[in-house]
Amino acid sequence: MTDEVLYGCKVFYAPLSNCSKNMKETVKLGKYLFIICAVAGVTLAVTNYFTTKKIASQKLEVENAALKEVLPVAFCFEVKNNFPKNGYDEKNNIVGYVLKVIANGYSSEISALVGLDRDFEVTGVKILSHNETPGLGSKIAEKSFLSQFIGKFSEKILLKKDAQAGEIDGITSATISSRAITDAIRKNIDEFKKTVK
Amino acid sequence: MSSKKLLNEFTKGIIKENPVLILMVGLCSVLAVSTEVKNAIGMGSAMTFVLLGSNILVSFLRNSIPNKVRIPVFLIIIGSFTTIVDLVMNAYAPAIHKNLGIFIPLIVVNCIIIARAEAFAAKNPVLDSAMDALGIGFGYALVLFVIATIREILGNGTFFGVQLFTGFNPVLIMMLPPGAFITIGLLMAILRSVKK
Amino acid sequence: MKELILLLLATIFVHNFVFARFLGLCPYMGVSKKISDAIGMGLAVIFVLLMASVFSWFLQYAVLNPLHIEYLQTIVFILVIAALVQFVEMVLLKTSPALYKALGIYLPLISTNCIILAVAILNIRENYNLIKTVVFTVGAGLGFTLALILMSSIRERLELADTPKSLKGEPLAFIIAGLIAIAFFGFSGMM
Numbered sequence: 001m002t003d004e005v006l007y008g009c010k011v012f013y014a015p016l017s018n019c020s021k022n023m024k025e026t027v028k029l030g031k032y033l034f035i036i037c038a039v040a041g042v043t044l045a046v047t048n049y050f051t052t053k054k055i056a057s058q059k060l061e062v063e064n065a066a067l068k069e070v071l072p073v074a075f076c077f078e079v080k081n082n083f084p085k086n087g088y089d090e091k092n093n094i095v096g097y098v099l100k101v102i103a104n105g106y107s108s109e110i111s112a113l114v115g116l117d118r119d120f121e122v123t124g125v126k127i128l129s130h131n132e133t134p135g136l137g138s139k140i141a142e143k144s145f146l147s148q149f150i151g152k153f154s155e156k157i158l159l160k161k162d163a164q165a166g167e168i169d170g171i172t173s174a175t176i177s178s179r180a181i182t183d184a185i186r187k188n189i190d191e192f193k194k195t196v197k
Numbered sequence: 198m199s200s201k202k203l204l205n206e207f208t209k210g211i212i213k214e215n216p217v218l219i220l221m222v223g224l225c226s227v228l229a230v231s232t233e234v235k236n237a238i239g240m241g242s243a244m245t246f247v248l249l250g251s252n253i254l255v256s257f258l259r260n261s262i263p264n265k266v267r268i269p270v271f272l273i274i275i276g277s278f279t280t281i282v283d284l285v286m287n288a289y290a291p292a293i294h295k296n297l298g299i300f301i302p303l304i305v306v307n308c309i310i311i312a313r314a315e316a317f318a319a320k321n322p323v324l325d326s327a328m329d330a331l332g333i334g335f336g337y338a339l340v341l342f343v344i345a346t347i348r349e350i351l352g353n354g355t356f357f358g359v360q361l362f363t364g365f366n367p368v369l370i371m372m373l374p375p376g377a378f379i380t381i382g383l384l385m386a387i388l389r390s391v392k393k
Numbered sequence: 394m395k396e397l398i399l400l401l402l403a404t405i406f407v408h409n410f411v412f413a414r415f416l417g418l419c420p421y422m423g424v425s426k427k428i429s430d431a432i433g434m435g436l437a438v439i440f441v442l443l444m445a446s447v448f449s450w451f452l453q454y455a456v457l458n459p460l461h462i463e464y465l466q467t468i469v470f471i472l473v474i475a476a477l478v479q480f481v482e483m484v485l486l487k488t489s490p491a492l493y494k495a496l497g498i499y500l501p502l503i504s505t506n507c508i509i510l511a512v513a514i515l516n517i518r519e520n521y522n523l524i525k526t527v528v529f530t531v532g533a534g535l536g537f538t539l540a541l542i543l544m545s546s547i548r549e550r551l552e553l554a555d556t557p558k559s560l561k562g563e564p565l566a567f568i569i570a571g572l573i574a575i576a577f578f579g580f581s582g583m584m
Contacts, residue, residue, distance in 0.1 A: 029266050036270050040277040040468065047281050048464040051288040058291050107407065107581040133581065135369045176582075221563060224418040225507045272475060276468035284464060299514055302467045303507045308419065374413055375574040382560075382567030390559035 070115030070124035071096045084192060087115070096123060099192055103184030105132050106176040110140065114149075114185055120193055122157070125149045125185065130177075137177030145171060145178070154189040157182060203324065207332035216333050217340040217381075218388045222308040226300045227341055228377040234357045237345035239293035240300065241338025243282045247304050248313065249330040250278040255318040256326035262319070271314045272305070279305040309333060344380055352376060397528050404532025407581055410508060411540035412574040417508035426552075431545035434503075435538025439531065441481060441503050442512055445474050446530040449513040450523060470513050478503060508537060543573060 067077050067085065073095050074087030083100035096117040103110040108131030115123040127141040139145055148168050149157065158166030159179055170178035216222050223244070230240045254274050255262075262270050283301045286294040294301065304310070313333065318326040349355055352371030354362055370376045410416045417438075449470050457463050482500050485493040503509065512533045516526045547569055556565055 029263050032261075032263055033266050033269060036273055040273050041465070044277055044280050044284075044464055044468075045462075047284050051284040054288040055284075055291075058288070062291075134373060222419060225415045225511075228418070229415040268475070269472060272471055273468060276471055280464055280467050283467065299511055299518070302514055303511060305467055305471050306507045306510050370575070373574075373578075374415065375571040375578075377415070378567045378571030378574055382564045382571065385567065386557075386559045386564035389564065 066113055066126055066128070067098050067115075070113045070126050071098055071117075072115075072123065073117070094118065097192070097196075099188050100128075101181075101184050101188045103180040105130060105140075105180045106137050106174070108132055110177070110181050110184075112181065112185070114188065116189065116192075120153060120189060122149045122152050122185075122189075127181075132177045133174070136171070136174040139171045139174060140177050140181050145169075149185065154186045154193070157186040157189070203328045207328050207335070209332060214333070215336045215340060215388070216309045217337060218385050222312075223337065224381075226303060226307070227337075227344065228374070228381060229300055230297055231341055231345040231348055231377060231380075232352070232372050233296070233349050234342065234345045236293060236296045237341040238338070239286070239290065240297055241334070241341045243286065243297070243301060244304055244307070244337055245331065245334025246282055247275065247278040248310050248334045249327060250281075251275045251310055251314055252318040252326040252330035253323055255314045256321060256323045259319045267315070267319070271311055275310050275314070276305050309337075340384070344377070344384065347380055348372060348376055397524065400525060401528050401532045401535075402583070404529055405536040405539060406577065407583055409536045409540060409577055410511075410533050411537055412570065412577045414511075416511045417506055417537050417540075419506065426545060426548050428542060428545045428549060431541035432538070435534070435541050437500060438503055438506065438508065438537055439534030441474075441478060441500070442509055442530050442534045443527070444481065445477055445509050446513050446516055446526055447523070448477065449473055450516055450526050453517050466514070466517070470510060474509050474513070508533065540573075544570065 064077065067087070068074065071077075071087045073089070075090045076088055077098065078086040078088070083098065085098045086094050087096045087098060089095045096115060099114045099116065101112045101114055103112070110130040110132065111128045113124075113126045113128060115125070117123050125146045127146070130138070130141065132138050132140065152167060156165060156167040159168050159170045159175070159182055160166045161170060161175070162179065168178070168182050170182075217224065217227050226240060226244070230236050251271075251274055255271060258270075279302060282304070283294075286297075286301065313329065317329050321329075346356065348371045349357075350361065351368045352373075354360060354365045354367045368376075371380070404410075408414060411418065452469060452473065453463075453466065457466060457469065478500055482493075485500075512530055516529060519525075519529075521529055544566065548566060551565065551569075560568075
């Protein structure tokens with residue numbers, strides 16, 4: 001680091017306030033700091049006020065878009081803070097459900113949304129977040145892998161190499177990631193079925 | 198102030214005192230954010246905005262800030278601009294805000310901003326300080342852009358999200374941390390040999 | 394308990410703060426030339442990290458959240474960190490001159506280290522409770538120290554080697570960091 005920058009870093013650290021021999025001086029310093037803090041505080045409060053609404057509405061939009069992606073037949077969804085959520089049509093009839101699935105992948109937690117119709121057949125899967133091996137495990141987020149789940153019931157949601165009944169092709173060299181999300185989806189659907197029945 | 202001098206303030210931030218490759222500050226953000234050109238431009242703009250705002254305000258107030266509390270005052274000013282950028286980006290550019298993540302609030306600890314405030318803005322008139330800020334900001338954004346271009350093209354085959362080649366097998370490691378380190382090391386070496 | 398140990402190991406190796414998260418690089422480059430410097434810096438960082446993280450955690454949940462002024466987080470945290478480092482230096486000077494002599498010179502560099510602010514903010518973003526905060530913070534510090542020690546060991550040897558002029562010093566350090574980062578990738582399946 002050059003001298004200037006080192007100086008800059010040291011400056012950052014320079015004494016915040018020395019013991020003022022002068023009470024008057026302390027008060028003057030305090031007043032100045034207070035004014036600066038007040039101005040900063042007000043500016044930020046105002047900025048915050050104007051941006052909060054936009055941020056909240058955008059978050060809602062993104063969430064709804066994701067829900068619609070996994071359950072396209074639904075018109076709107078149950079408004080609550082946790083999953084599972086019901087999906088409704090225009091006449092407010094339940095047309096399906098959306099589950100949030102968390103799986104322990106190879107190198108990270110995988111979170112996904114799974115859409116089900118009223119017969120618990122999968123209508124869509126969307127990976128929300130993961131940190132699997134790039135180029136290998138990360139392929140679980142691709143349409144080519146996820147589209148396999150659509151139209152299947154939980155009995156068939158197994159890797160082909162794990163069971164006869166299984167109909168899911170794992171990703172080459174990424175068996176652990178594939179298996180993790182597949183098993184998690186199946187288990188979540190089975191658990192959910194029990195709560196609805 | 199002569200326009201030649203102002204121009205000089207601007208250009209010195211690009212090569213002679215390039216914040217990333219010569220002064221080596223703000224490295225954390227540069228490496229983390231340079232995976233895509235889109236993110237790099239977002240970060241460069243955010244950084245420049247904070248630097249510009251901070252330099253102008255500090256310069257404007259330079260005669261009234263009591264010496265003993267100048268550091269907390271600088272921190273509050275820089276922190277405020279950083280928070281403004283954070284909030285505004287979250288509202289109007291949420292995708293980039295999400296990609297930049299924690300590195301937006303980390304703009305406040307970028308040594309160069311406070312070093313500039315103390316060493317330059319506190320002692321120079323507003324227009325000079327503004328040009329200085331723009332120069333440094335531009336130098337920073339430029340390096341970010343170059344690294345991001347290299348990493349995105351080699352590591353993903355795209356530029357600004359647009360697929361460039363077909364049948365190109367990307368060099369995945371460029372998109373990952375090691376690629377960042379190696380790219381910046383090589384760029385630094387090249388700039389050093391050019392400076393000589 | 395098992396969860397905490399996994400968190401600790403993950404933070405030190407799998408998501409190492411220097412090689413995987415790019416945090417703590419500025420002082421890293423400046424201080425990683427000698428092994429003794431590296432250890433001193435590492436210890437100082439862990440110390441400051443712990444105090445800063447815990448203190449800012451309390452501030453967030455006791456003051457910022459209840460009053461709904463979360464947007465002041467950046468300013469409040471950075472002022473707290475700067476003040477804390479000042480305070481630590483004063484206390485160190487008065488209570489243990491020996492320790493001050495060993496760690497004191499690194500303190501100015503630490504307050505601008507993005508790793509302190511980053512860990513403080515991450516603790517809040519990941520919604521860690523106090524215990525996880527402490528574990529995560531210690532892991533971050535240990536990972537950082539590990540990175541410093543690795544780099545300084547290599548750089549000490551490199552000083553004696555014959556390297557091209559433009560690569561000498563920082564450029565080579567970065568390339569080496571890149572190679573170490575590749576090696577650390579091997580930890581990713583550890584969990």
